Amino acid sequence: MHMSELYNCELFEEILNHSNDGFNVVDPNGLVIYANRMSAQYANTTARDMIGKPITDFYEEAVLLRVLKTQKPVLDEKIHYVNNKKYIVNSYPIIRDGEFIGAYSVFKDIRDIEELNKRVSYLEVHLEINKPEKDILDIIGKQGSLNSIITQAKRTVGSLGGPRHSIISGESGTGKTMLAKLIYNYAKQVGVIDKKAPFIEVNCAQFTNPDIAAVEIFGSEAGAYTGSRQKKGLFEQAHGGILFLDEAHALEQYQNLLLKAIESGTTRRIGGTYEIPADVIIIAASTRDLKTHLLPELYQRLAQYAIHIPSLDERDLDEKKLLFDHFVNKYRLAVEKIHTITYQLCFSDEAKDILIKAKYPRNIRQFRDVINFSIDSAAPLISDIGKTNKITTLVETKHLPFELFEEVNSVEMPKPKYRIDEEVQAKIISLNLEGLGPRKISAKLKEEDIFIAYYQIAYFLKKKTTAKTFDHR
Numbered sequence: 001m002h003m004s005e006l007y008n009c010e011l012f013e014e015i016l017n018h019s020n021d022g023f024n025v026v027d028p029n030g031l032v033i034y035a036n037r038m039s040a041q042y043a044n045t046t047a048r049d050m051i052g053k054p055i056t057d058f059y060e061e062a063v064l065l066r067v068l069k070t071q072k073p074v075l076d077e078k079i080h081y082v083n084n085k086k087y088i089v090n091s092y093p094i095i096r097d098g099e100f101i102g103a104y105s106v107f108k109d110i111r112d113i114e115e116l117n118k119r120v121s122y123l124e125v126h127l128e129i130n131k132p133e134k135d136i137l138d139i140i141g142k143q144g145s146l147n148s149i150i151t152q153a154k155r156t157v158g159s160l161g162g163p164r165h166s167i168i169s170g171e172s173g174t175g176k177t178m179l180a181k182l183i184y185n186y187a188k189q190v191g192v193i194d195k196k197a198p199f200i201e202v203n204c205a206q207f208t209n210p211d212i213a214a215v216e217i218f219g220s221e222a223g224a225y226t227g228s229r230q231k232k233g234l235f236e237q238a239h240g241g242i243l244f245l246d247e248a249h250a251l252e253q254y255q256n257l258l259l260k261a262i263e264s265g266t267t268r269r270i271g272g273t274y275e276i277p278a279d280v281i282i283i284a285a286s287t288r289d290l291k292t293h294l295l296p297e298l299y300q301r302l303a304q305y306a307i308h309i310p311s312l313d314e315r316d317l318d319e320k321k322l323l324f325d326h327f328v329n330k331y332r333l334a335v336e337k338i339h340t341i342t343y344q345l346c347f348s349d350e351a352k353d354i355l356i357k358a359k360y361p362r363n364i365r366q367f368r369d370v371i372n373f374s375i376d377s378a379a380p381l382i383s384d385i386g387k388t389n390k391i392t393t394l395v396e397t398k399h400l401p402f403e404l405f406e407e408v409n410s411v412e413m414p415k416p417k418y419r420i421d422e423e424v425q426a427k428i429i430s431l432n433l434e435g436l437g438p439r440k441i442s443a444k445l446k447e448e449d450i451f452i453a454y455y456q457i458a459y460f461l462k463k464k465t466t467a468k469t470f471d472h473r
């Protein structure tokens with residue numbers, strides 16, 4: 001061999017050995033002529049050990065075999081080995097002077113990429129399922145408990161006398177932010193604010209220190225205090241649109257500045273010497289009574305409309321059922337959209353009943369989260385979906401979060417007055433192992449004159465599997 005050829009061979013070998021892709025070259029009989037370091041690493045051996053041996057000793061389903069047969073390239077082939085290895089392979093024939101002298105392949109392990117894709121899909125579904133409702137069509141209760149509230153909300157910005165500031169009160173998770181967004185969208189729709197007008201949301205409870213709150217809300221000028229930079233405040237950012245002050249009861253100090261800004265339609269940065277226009281519609285929301293937390297003048301200015309959203313507990317059963325269907329449907333659609341499959345989601349009667357009748361101190365947000373959690377517990381993992389294009393999930397009582405039984409028991413249903421004796425406990429467990437749910441177990445026990453309500457059995461089974469101990473109440 002000529003010196004320069006030798007030099008080239010060594011150089012190419014060195015380059016290929018530094019590649020993150022695997023390379024295999026075989027002769028027409030499928031014996032390895034060359035394998036780079038990465039290929040040997042994938043096969044848990046050394047490149048030297050591979051030379052002269054059949055490629056199938058290392059890669060059982062080597063795509064190269066097909067190229068040897070057809071003498072044609074095979075591109076972007078995905079190979080899935082049983083030992084959890086997954087490669088994407090491109091294989092080509094080697095033809096010199098019209099003669100077929102072998103084949104080579106370039107491949108990489110795609111497990112990491114697939115893992116990443118799965119995680120991205122998971123995050124996408126999560127975001128889609130928890131996406132806040134913005135469209136009036138998605139708001140459940142518009143014909144029921146929220147009917148007059150929505151009319152009032154529209155009136156805050158849509159009345160002939162011009163838009164006004166407003167206050168929305170209600171327990172956590174009842175839909176205050178959702179209603180504020182509805183007001184914003186409606187204001188754009190009727191032309192009270194521009195289509196591109198901002199919606200600036202501030203959670204006033206997030207600031208640990210009132211000075212930081214003031215800088216965030218009003219902005220600051222360089223040199224206003226040690227280390228301060230020029231910074232636009234949220235108030236001026238909301239110019240021409242809506243400033244949503246969530247948890248407004250936490251606005252302890254600087255209420256005077258706020259009042260001044262509202263009255264003058266201008267704002268001044270902390271340390272600033274000039275006024276900046278800030279024509280803003282304010283919506284202040286709180287879980288508390290703002291009348292007792294804000295300066296009377298500020299309260300009066302903001303409470304031109306005071307809207308109260310009822311808790312989930314105050315909504316009737318039909319509305320809760322609609323909310324239930326809405327969130328289940330949202331989950332189903334998100335899975336179908338992101339995984340491009342047909343997804344059938346069903347609930348056992350008991351599971352649905354318990355979910356709808358449970359108490360949710362954090363209202364609709366918690367109701368949604370509990371529904372999602374229960375479906376998550378019953379549904380297959382993303383990695384188990386494989387290539388199926390249709391999956392069905394049945395959510396049963398065993399999939400519901402344990403706390404729910406306490407919530408149901410504590411309020412809606414009487415607590416067991418007696419201890420379930422050990423003999424009956426054993427019966428319940430064995431019937432459950434036979435595949436019977438709480439309702440059927442309750443019916444079976446009744447035949448033996450043992451009267452235990454299905455929810456008590458559900459409670460017992462849930463506690464048994466979750467806590468592994470039976471602490472009877």
Ligand SMILES: Nc1ncnc2c1ncn2[C@@H]1O[C@H](COP(=O)(O)OP(=O)(O)OP(=O)(O)O)[C@@H](O)[C@H]1O
Pocket residue numbers: 130131132133134138139140141146170171172173174175176177178179246287326364365368
């Ligand atoms: N009537 C409803 N119909 C459909 N979804 C709703 C309804 N009310 C609330 N939601 C949804 O419930 C979740 C919680 O609502 P939101 O964030 O508006 O509550 P909040 O009162 O602002 O809560 P917090 O006081 O904790 O800020 C959101 O995802 C929202 O879209």
